[in-house]
Amino acid sequence: MIRWRRRQFNSSWTPAQYARFLALLERRFGEPNQFRLSETPIFLPAALVGRMARYGCEMVEQLLANPEYQRASREAIPERYRVPREDPTPLFVQADFGLDENLEPKLVEIQGFPSLYAYQPVLADAYREAFAIDSGLSALPDGLTDATYSAGLREAIVGKHDPETVVLLEIDPWNQKTRHDFTATEQLLGVRAVDVRAVERRGRGLYYDRDGRPTPIRRIYNRVIVDELERRRMAIPFDYRDDMDVEWAGHPNWFFRLSKFSLPYLDHPAAPEARFLHEAGAAARHPEDYVLKPLYSFAGLGVVVGPSAEQIREIPEEQRPNYLLQKRVNFRPVVETPFGPTKIEVRIMYLWQDRLRPVNTILRMGRGAQMGVDHNKAMEWVGASAAFLDPGGDDDLPVPGQL
Known part of the structure; x- marks a missing residue:
């Protein structure tokens, strides 16, 4: 995304470097990785990641300050999974963003549940070693070091x-x-x-x-x-x-309370319009402009981009409160690869200790309709990745097809 860094990386990339990258991880874990890892890390302007992190904080704070949301999200927890002594705030938060046609961050999902907090630093280290990534680029946001990140994670877990x-x-x-x-x-x-x-x-x-x-x-x-x-x-x-x-x-109640269920309650420039399916009204008459999402599935299960009217009708009335329609956003491909411009999704990973703080990122690359593995089969330069943050980088992102 930073032109000169992308040009430099792509021109020096070799299959041997990628093979070494995978071998480093296999040696660490004793077996090959279990999901596809991209051939490249992502170079991001630190200011852009900071903006996404701020948006995520604003959204969570907005939700927690909304009495209607507080009541409704508590009631949304299935009775058999209501765990006593709930923490007042979620310990772990994930906020996923893409970049729209105007290169503005737009929320994909938000979740009060852990992610790959221990794996992601190992992944970044493997990229750094295999590809000789500039030591001046940090893989961690908000001024964190490896030591402060590990200490915060130990305190949380x-x-x-x-x-x-x-x-x-x-x-x-x-x-x-x-x-x-x-x-x-x-x-x-x-x-x-x-x-x-x-x-x-x-x-x-x-x-x-x-x-x-x-x-x-x-x-x-x-x-x-x-x-x-x-x-x-x-x-x-x-x-x-x-x-x-x-x-x-990570109190289990927050899996339900801060989730896709939260999306219709957000009022933020970076949050696309979302409505529960049983309250969708006009949105349900033009479903091709939306993404259909089950509220509590994980890893993209059940998500349909641009569903048909028939797919909407097939959902029984009594199950419709468990689905939502989210306004479809055309995310712009911003990473130049040997196989063409590629989209990214940036996950901001937070810990809530004294405050909600961004502590790491997860990157996913894809050229399919969605970022999931099933939508990017038999492709290269797609999959999970790590970010390296350039404090001097800017948001002047490349036009697809141009380096």
Whole structure:
């Protein structure tokens, strides 16, 4: 996106560098990566990332200051997943942005749930080493260093506990595509991934097997996606509604409260119009101008760009409150690649400790209708990536097709 850096990178790129990049990660995690990684990192103006980060903060603060939203989002939590002692603010926040035709950031989604906090620094380091990225470019926003980032992540996930009594709770963790983040979390913090079905309930406490001994769980780094529990009809050894003697690093209620459900309540220049499907009115008569999204799916499951009227009619009336229509934005391809201009999606990753602070980014590249893997099959120079922030870069982005 910064012309001279993109030109320099593309002209010096070799397949051997990319192979080394992948080999570095395979050596770190003991197996190939489980999702496609782009052949290139993204060079972003620090000011642009700062603007996106500010927009995300403004949106979250707007939602939390809205009494109607506070009431409605609490009521939206399914009764069987209402966890006691909810934190007043979400510990983890993700805000995803694309760039529209005028190169303005526009929100794609917002989520009160963790992302790849431990994996992303490893990914950036591999890009830096394999491609000899300028040491003056940081992969972290807001003046963070590797040390301050790790310290903040430790405070958020481990808190004041012994890491042995903290678990990363997930469904079938070692068969998830994101499992390298779980490995990186253990390497960085000493916190192990545990299958939600493997914990043991004893009174108000939860335990897990650690090297053959029952170990109490004092704090849970929650990575369980309820949508997956429901789809797989899984039985688990505790009830989310019970008041258990455990802390949550990422309280589960915020998965529902800060989510696609939030989008219709936003009034912000960077937030496209969104309406619940059962309240869509005129929008439902012109669905091709919108994106149809189920409220609580993850990783793009069930999202339809420009749905047909027939696809709308097929959704039963009683299920329509669980969908929304979001105004379609034509995101502009801004990264020049050997295969043509490519779109990006920028995820701003936040931690809310003393304040809501941007701490990292995740980048995705694509030339398909959506950024997901299924929409970019058999393509190169697409997939997950990392950002390097140029404090001297500007927002004067290249016109597609020009370097």
